Amino acid sequence: MTDDRRAPIAAAPPPRQPPLPPPSARSMLLTVVGELVPDEPGGVRTNALLPVFARLGIEDHACRQLLARSTRAGWLFRVRDGRAVRWALDARGQALVDEGVRRVKAFLNDDRRWDGRWLVLNVNVPEERRTIRKRLYGGLGWLGFGNPTVGVWITPHTERAADLTQLISLLELEQTSVAVTGRTVDLGLSEAELVARAWDLTDLDAAYRRFLEQDAEDPGPQTPDEVLTAYLELLNLQQRFMRLDPQLPATLQPEWVGREAAAVFRARRAAWAGxxxxxxxxxxEETAPPARRRSPSS
Structure with missing residues (x-):
């Protein structure tokens, strides 16, 4: 009688869960054009962008559609270059890039001192305009506001008052909003309770920890193309973390794992950007028409 017992087959390890859900093609487009298009004052040809997007998982047809839509959104404008097309930043695109650069500096800056003042918004969205609530909440989240009680939004980033004014004006909520800056007094919720109620950062904490674990295990890019791809993916991931992280001062959030993640982003950017x-x-240069390529001696 033969023994048909076999050693159990080891189960394949489960796929790694990414720190955040995969980015949209639109999100990746904004990352690529915001980082690479300003390098070329005259704009970038389509055939130079296509291989970059391909390595990011966006096929040529989808890339061309994204570029075309970006002109309608005011992010890019196209310039004819013979039979080719160049893409350059339009006014809205440049404004987005400038705002992004400012936010990146704040996110990567590990000096988060705070003067103790809050920017507080009380806003009421009329029932007949309830369709704008999603835009309002998204805009307030991007500005780092949390919502501790009904109708009240707070952030320690008092320097964002002008951005808040612009958002409220854009949504035409001036007649149902009031904003003030100041310190809390010894009444009602403590600052620790305000933070706990205004921001639920449980999922974000877990996402940061996944990012740190996976970064520690990653051998890093090896070839020039891998470096370019890894750099753009890193920038996009950082931008999406920035949208979720209110970047609270150390006084309010002394043990926040996001500061450790920001240090990793700084290090990777420094190593890969150049x-x-x-x-x-x-x-x-490789995708330029032959007549326009630089000679080796130039």
């Missing part, structure tokens, strides 16, 4: 931009310049 080689990534160099690789993109090479792609621009």
């Amino acid at each position: 080689p990534a931009h160099q690789r993109f310049r090479e792609i621009v």
Whole structure:
């Protein structure tokens, strides 16, 4: 009698859960054009962008559609270059890039001192305009506001008052809003209770920890193309973390794991930015019409 017992087959390890859900193609487009298009004052040809997007999982047809839609949104404008097309930042796109640069500096800055003042908004959305609530809440979230009680939004980032004014004006809520800056007094909720009620950061904490664990295990990019791809994916991931993280001062959130993650983002950006931009310049040169390529001696 034969023994048909076999050693159990080890189960394949489950796929790693990404720190955040995969980015949309639109999100990746904004990352790529915001980082790479300003490198070329005259704009970037379509055929230089296509291989970059391909490595990010966006096929040529989808890439062309995204670029075309971006002109209607005011992010890019196209310039004819013979039979080719160049893409350059339009006014709205440049404004988004400038705002992004400012926010990145704040996010990566590990000096989060605070003067103790809050920016507080009380806003009421009339029932007949309830369809704008999603836009309002999204805008307030991007500005770092939390919602501790009904109708009240707070942030320690008092420097964002002008951005708040712009948002409220854009949504035409001036007649049902009031905002003030100041310190809390010894009445009602403590600052620790305000933070706990205004922001539920449980999921964000877990996402940051997944990012740190996976970064520690990642051997890193090896080839120039891998560096360019890894750099753009890193920037996009950082931008999505920035949308979720209110970036509270250390006084209010002393043990926040996001500051450790920001240090990793700083290190990776410092290591990859130069080689990534160099690789993109090479792609621009490689995809240029033969008559316009620089000679080796130039």
